[in-house]
Amino acid sequence: MTNLQESLVREFLRTNRSGAYSSSTLVDCNTRKYHGLLVVPVPELDDENHVLLSSLDCTVIQHGAEFNLGLHKYQGNNFSPNGHKYIREFDATKVPTTTYRVGGVILQKEVIFQHYEDRILIRYTLVDAHSATTLRFRPFLAFRSVRQFTHENATASREYSEVENGIKTCMYAGYPDLYMQFSKKNEFIFQPDWYRGIEYPKEQERGYASNEDLYVPGYFELPIKKGESIIFAASTSAIKPTAMKKLFDDEVNDRVPRDNFYHCLVTAAHQFHRKEKNHDRYLLAGYPWFKCRARDTFIALPGLTLAIGEIDYFEKVMMTAERDLRAFMEEKPLSGKIYEMEQPDVPLWAVWAMQQYAKEVGRDKCFEMYGKLLHQIIKYILDGKHPNLRLDDNGLLYSNGKDKAVTWMNSTANGKPVVPRSGYIVEFNALWYNALKFCALMASEKGDAKGAEKVEALAAKVKDSFVETFVNEYGYLLDYVDGTMMDWSVRPNMIFAVALDYSPLNQQQMKSVVDICTRELLTPKGLRSLSPKSGGYNPIYVGPQTQRDYAYHQGTAWPWLGGFYMEACLKLYKRSRLSFVERQMVGYEDEMDYHAIGTISELFDGNPPFHGRGAMSFAMNVAEILRTLKLMEKYSYQK
Structure with a gap:
């Protein structure tokens, strides 16, 4: 001191x-x-x-x-x-x-x-x-x-x-x-x-x-x-x-003691809560400068609530977020408290969040709570109502990100995206396939055989197109494809195609993606946003703001991506990877008494010693580490 x-x-x-x-x-x-x-x-x-x-x-x-x-x-x-x-x-x-x-x-x-x-x-x-x-x-x-x-x-x-x-x-x-x-x-x-x-x-x-x-x-x-x-x-x-x-x-x-790693994370999770005077509930994306952002809300929500047994808080936040998501889809005024609802992947992440809820409480309860919203989201996308999400004949979703960042890789310089991901974006379409399969299952279980069949047929088309579009001969996935433009950078966004419950890839393709992520992207603080072997690798997030903007998604490591990587590993290799995941968790436990005490920084340098940078506390990082701990518990009981 x-x-x-x-x-x-x-x-x-x-x-x-x-x-x-x-x-x-x-x-x-x-x-x-x-x-x-x-x-x-x-x-x-x-x-x-x-x-x-x-x-x-x-x-x-x-x-x-x-x-x-x-x-x-x-x-x-x-x-x-x-x-x-x-x-x-x-x-x-x-x-x-x-x-x-x-x-x-x-x-x-x-x-x-x-x-x-x-x-x-x-x-x-x-x-x-x-x-x-x-x-x-x-x-x-x-x-x-x-x-x-x-x-x-x-x-x-x-x-x-x-x-x-x-x-x-x-x-x-x-x-x-x-x-x-x-x-x-x-x-x-x-x-x-x-x-x-x-x-x-x-x-x-x-x-x-x-x-x-x-x-x-x-x-x-x-x-x-x-x-x-x-x-x-x-x-x-x-x-x-x-x-x-x-x-x-x-x-x-009323305080949870910070006497172990898990309790520190639970305390950190509660810090993102925001209750308004009208009883609306939100999740802040981070401290000290972040507000409530739509994508961050849906990605962080399962980890910050379901993973620590707080199902009621999931429902309260979801009630508030659902109101604004519906208002956006129906072109009505938004409350103004949740930012970036217009981002094209937001409805897809909302479906993923509801899918995690279904795993916790059962699909019947999920359908009762969110069945209408799931149907509305799928119909909204199928009808081409989103201003920047086009459904093409091959079943894939197209989004224009040349002039304005549309993905989580949202840093800009001189008014333009540093990483202009545009066209068929790999995680958008992995989420789309996953959403279709989940909604088809829900429809089938609720006796809507005709609706389920129609969605399954589209999912099958998406699967074929996804493999044809993104899988390359080197065993990993292209980050985005826009006409003849293909981004061959090795980036972590391909991990979602393995980690999500429904993957358009076969077993061999999934293993190949995980292997490349392990070799080129994995650090003790999550996945790098770019491989050191790819052009433009810039792993140290320091200096004036412009310099930081160019490094933000060009090699820095993100713990929340590590959460999906761990899920992919456990999904493919089951209990045999548990000790490996446990060792990865140790890398985060060290953070509890460094940088911001008891929580996880926004991002980390992509090179040793992997210094914490950016915001002192970041919701998606805390959420995915908590969700990983819950997954470890689940797999440790499986034979």
Whole structure:
């Protein structure tokens, strides 16, 4: 903890399951503009999150001597006030807990985010002290979007009002009031000032602007006795100070301990939940900058819910997503909360998600819940209603991705896709074949023999065309085919043609695809997005944003693709591959105490040491690792 080279690369994330979050490094030194102690959505302003309270510096005072436990990075690589040197221990098992030692003073700090409320709670306990001790708290305010910076200005309001055991303040019109309260009476000293030139190295790395000024309205001061605990609450609404202790204890009891790999992943899965005031349920694609995206929702949904036995949450998210998917297919207005519903593979991933649900609860229940939606999706595609998904005479689906990225490989540079996948796209058509076979089975079981026969006939045509179009003489699948244009790059998208329940490939072709993925794409952190043997391999995701965009899908490794690879291995080789899959899981277990503690980064470098990059926590990665663990359990019981 005292070595900043070690501690500044480790981040922590707390969420309230309603879109708000709290995040920083383990030593509470913000290194991203997205970091903050209280970061909340402000729908009245826009659909972004906003940093209200950036940080809270605590100072221990004894015999007139002040020891500031805070830490900020300023321009010129200056760190101040270097409070990290007092840290003796950090424990994240249940509640992130930091223990400071200042001479004979031992102070413990526990931080928790209240579920479904925009309220961060911090409990300070004076474990030991040999003389009278006072704590001073200095709040650093930002009141800005996570995508912007704040600088010293005359517009910012310095007004504040006293509330019970604290104050409320609001720097700019349109923002909610920020309430800062303690469980114990205290003195607030109004001493307004701007702390200038605070710097965020993660933004520097990306070539962005990287410094800002933060406003400090003054400080709170209160005495604390040995063995005593006081609680600080920062929120957009007031709280009764007498209720803080019970609230904190209740929230602690509601947490899953991070005492093993699985529990870390379960906790991470819950962090992607977003419950709106109208009870709509969403899954965020990741933290700190991702919103809810349609493709990510359907891919991540089975792993984040069914794999951990939370069938009811699957149904709640699906209910919300189904409403927007139907609205899109019927050309009606969307709610605006789920982005990228227009992407052509979204309906196909929705069918896959429902197929996973059927495995968990049975096809009868699945048909009862989603039979009409399945029928509508297939009919929608057959009728050619999607603006960028054409059903050709050979049974394959064609999508135009030359000018705008239409697949999960969606990075752009100069307004154009870096990987312009267009035409017959391999995973689109693997998903299409799988969807047809699944829907034919459902129709047959429900007595619609004529409908099932019609869909089966189309599936047979798709199968023949798929093999003819994508299988090449080198034993792998072309990534996309558009007329005479064939992409011979070795990419991971072919793994879906093996992993999905229904494959258009024969056993030998499936084994050949898995073998090539193993030889050229497999890393301890998932599958590479491009083989090192293919042109344009660029595996290190660093540097300015443009440089990162060119590396994003050109060799970086993605754990969620690894999930489908593991499924393909288990499908082909059954229990004989279980020990191999277990060894792969160890590569992810290491991540639990690195990068973002207890969760999985967005992507990893494709070359050793496979460093985690991008967003600190990514839903599809967490989901597919959880789904792999569930699959391992299933295959371990099979003979």
